[in-house]
Amino acid sequence: MLPSMITVLMLIPFTCGQNPAIQVILTNKGLQYGKHAGAGWIQDKLELVTFPDISGEIGLSILGSIYYTLTGITITKCDLPEPSVEFYQDVTGFKTSISGLSVALSGNWLTNFGIIHDGGSFDMAIFNVDLTSVVTLGKDPDGHLSVTSVSCDAQVGDVDVQFHGGASWMFQPLVKHFKGHIRGEIEDKICPCVEEYIVILEDYLQVMNVSFDVDQDLTLDLPLTGLPVIDASNLNLGFKGEFYFIKTHTDPPFESKPFTVPEQPGHMLSVGLSEFTLNSASYGYYSAGLLQLLINDSMIPPGCPLHLNTSAMGPFIPQLPKIFPGLLMNLQAYAREVPMFSFQPGAVKLDLQCAVKAFAIQPNGTQTPLFKLNVDLNFSGKAWIADGRLKGNILKNNLTMTLVSSEVGTFSTDPLENLAKMGSRVILAKLNEKLAVGVILPRMRQAQLVNTVLEVDEGFIAISSDAEVLPDRGFD
Numbered sequence: 393m394l395p396s397m398i399t400v401l402m403l404i405p406f407t408c409g410q411n412p413a414i415q416v417i418l419t420n421k422g423l424q425y426g427k428h429a430g431a432g433w434i435q436d437k438l439e440l441v442t443f444p445d446i447s448g449e450i451g452l453s454i455l456g457s458i459y460y461t462l463t464g465i466t467i468t469k470c471d472l473p474e475p476s477v478e479f480y481q482d483v484t485g486f487k488t489s490i491s492g493l494s495v496a497l498s499g500n501w502l503t504n505f506g507i508i509h510d511g512g513s514f515d516m517a518i519f520n521v522d523l524t525s526v527v528t529l530g531k532d533p534d535g536h537l538s539v540t541s542v543s544c545d546a547q548v549g550d551v552d553v554q555f556h557g558g559a560s561w562m563f564q565p566l567v568k569h570f571k572g573h574i575r576g577e578i579e580d581k582i583c584p585c586v587e588e589y590i591v592i593l594e595d596y597l598q599v600m601n602v603s604f605d606v607d608q609d610l611t612l613d614l615p616l617t618g619l620p621v622i623d624a625s626n627l628n629l630g631f632k633g634e635f636y637f638i639k640t641h642t643d644p645p646f647e648s649k650p651f652t653v654p655e656q657p658g659h660m661l662s663v664g665l666s667e668f669t670l671n672s673a674s675y676g677y678y679s680a681g682l683l684q685l686l687i688n689d690s691m692i693p694p695g696c697p698l699h700l701n702t703s704a705m706g707p708f709i710p711q712l713p714k715i716f717p718g719l720l721m722n723l724q725a726y727a728r729e730v731p732m733f734s735f736q737p738g739a740v741k742l743d744l745q746c747a748v749k750a751f752a753i754q755p756n757g758t759q760t761p762l763f764k765l766n767v768d769l770n771f772s773g774k775a776w777i778a779d780g781r782l783k784g785n786i787l788k789n790n791l792t793m794t795l796v797s798s799e800v801g802t803f804s805t806d807p808l809e810n811l812a813k814m815g816s817r818v819i820l821a822k823l824n825e826k827l828a829v830g831v832i833l834p835r836m837r838q839a840q841l842v843n844t845v846l847e848v849d850e851g852f853i854a855i856s857s858d859a860e861v862l863p864d865r866g867f868d
């Protein structure tokens with residue numbers, strides 16, 4: 393009993409304590425834009441809806457009853473008034489209302505009166521439909537977003553029917569007797585229909601992936617870490633946002649820290665990306681042993697004055713050409729620690745701690761170890777979004793080199809350090825040219841991001857944006 397309780401207690405901080413590393417915030421502006429775009433889509437879809445048949449009877453006192461069926465009912469015209477949608481804190485969800493919806497329908501009628509069968513067509517108008525639907529958002533055990541109907545209320549103001557063909561002249565005067573029944577039938581069918589669509593949406597959310605393979609080595613885990621949070625003007629979803637090395641799936645030895653994305657009511661949505669997400673990717677590559685590089689002479693550009701040849705190393709390691717003259721060299725570079733990104737207001741920093749092992753290649757192919765250096769690099773950069781592109785600039789770097797061990801006797805690392813600094817300046821200049829051009833922001837099939845701004849804050853990056861649904865594509 394006690395050991396199992398202790399186990400449970402030990403698990404609690406890990407199962408409940410995870411802070412979301414990625415937050416997505418939908419503002420009221422985004423909700424209203426989504427509603428407006430969605431209303432147009434619903435209007436189009438409504439015209440394709442086929443209604444279930446409506447049957448009933450009209451009592452004609454001593455003569456018996458006429459049984460009628462209205463069948464093949466389709467919408468011919470529908471004026472969807474702008475619905476209202478709001479964040480609904482009471483149930484952590486949304487409240488959607490439509491009032492004054494009017495729909496024109498047509499279909500066929502059939503009647504049975506004793507042995508007399510008759511039929512024809514009809515036109516119907518439904519006036520002043522009021523509909524209120526409340527849904528609650530939640531999270532299932534796998535971290536999917538879930539949506540459930542909490543309440544639905546539909547009211548139909550009035551119904552009018554015009555019969556054509558057959559003995560319609562006979563029924564037309566009776567409409568006032570049975571339209572109450574038709575109104576009730578329609579009223580009863582609206583909410584089950586709305587609830588059916590909510591179930592379809594829920595099924596769709598249930599099968600969505602919560603993890604995505606980014607390449608053959610890394611997978612990104614994106615389940616919800618907690619229940620959605622709703623206040624009067626925002627919906628906040630917190631996602632795990634952790635990269636794993638696919639083969640081992642081990643957690644990094646650091647945790648995501650809580651952060652609060654500043655309110656951006658002027659934008660439709662905001663995304664907060666913590667440094668944890670970037671560092672978990674870094675850890676994934678590092679723990680998989682992928683952060684290493686073998687440099688040999690054939691990788692040095694032909695125009696470069698310096699080659700990986702012991703005879704060319706005199707200016708840096710005077711004794712080397714004397715001990716091993718005229719041999720090609722290999723450099724084994726690798727990260728000594730997990731490269732760590734840190735976000736600070738206005739700046740992205742990266743600390744790299746590397747080691748370089750140098751070898752001489754003997755004529756028989758044997759690699760003779762020469763020396764080992766530690767190389768520490770600090771990068772600091774800026775990132776921003778302009779013209780729909782993510783751009784950046786690396787502002788400064790700091791490089792220090794220390795000799796860890798040497799098989800060829802000790803030497804000063806200053807000349808090599810100066811050489812490496814020169815080399816890194818050249819590389820950075822080239823990199824900054826690319827970063828100035830930037831990369832195009834991801835674009836979805838149905839929508840694109842506009843007015844996007846990026847801000848680097850303490851521990852996270854906040855990206856705020858508006859979205860624009862692309863014409864002709866809708867939500868298909």
Ligand SMILES: *[C@@H]1O[C@H](CO)[C@@H](O)[C@H](O)[C@H]1NC(C)=O
Nearest residue numbers: 596599600601602603604605
């Ligand atoms: C989910 O991921 C699996 C495997 O990565 C993929 O085959 C499937 O198509 C994905 N499903 C969706 C809905 O994206």
Ligand SMILES: *[C@@H]1O[C@H](CO)[C@@H](O)[C@H](O)[C@H]1NC(C)=O
Nearest residue numbers: 686687688689690691720722
């Ligand atoms: C240098 O490395 C590349 C890639 O690893 C390899 O293709 C090439 O043969 C190597 N060259 C020498 C001279 O070892």
Ligand SMILES: *[C@@H]1O[C@H](CO)[C@@H](O)[C@H](O)[C@H]1NC(C)=O
Nearest residue numbers: 701702703704717718719720
């Ligand atoms: C290394 O450089 C020396 C002097 O420049 C040259 O004689 C020698 O052939 C080079 N070694 C190799 C393997 O290219």
Ligand SMILES: *[C@@H]1O[C@H](CO)[C@@H](O)[C@H](O)[C@H]1NC(C)=O
Nearest residue numbers: 742743744745768769770790
């Ligand atoms: C450079 O990075 C090391 C870790 O690699 C860190 O300890 C040090 O504080 C950094 N220095 C600066 C100036 O950022």
Ligand SMILES: *[C@@H]1O[C@H](CO)[C@@H](O)[C@H](O)[C@H]1NC(C)=O
Nearest residue numbers: 753754755756757758759760
């Ligand atoms: C290769 O040559 C080096 C230096 O000449 C020598 O020390 C080493 O034993 C040789 N290795 C083999 C496998 O012949």
Ligand SMILES: *[C@@H]1O[C@H](CO)[C@@H](O)[C@H](O)[C@H]1NC(C)=O
Nearest residue numbers: 768769770788789790791792
């Ligand atoms: C580079 O790093 C070293 C040690 O971390 C530090 O003493 C030095 O001030 C740094 N230089 C710059 C330009 O940041």
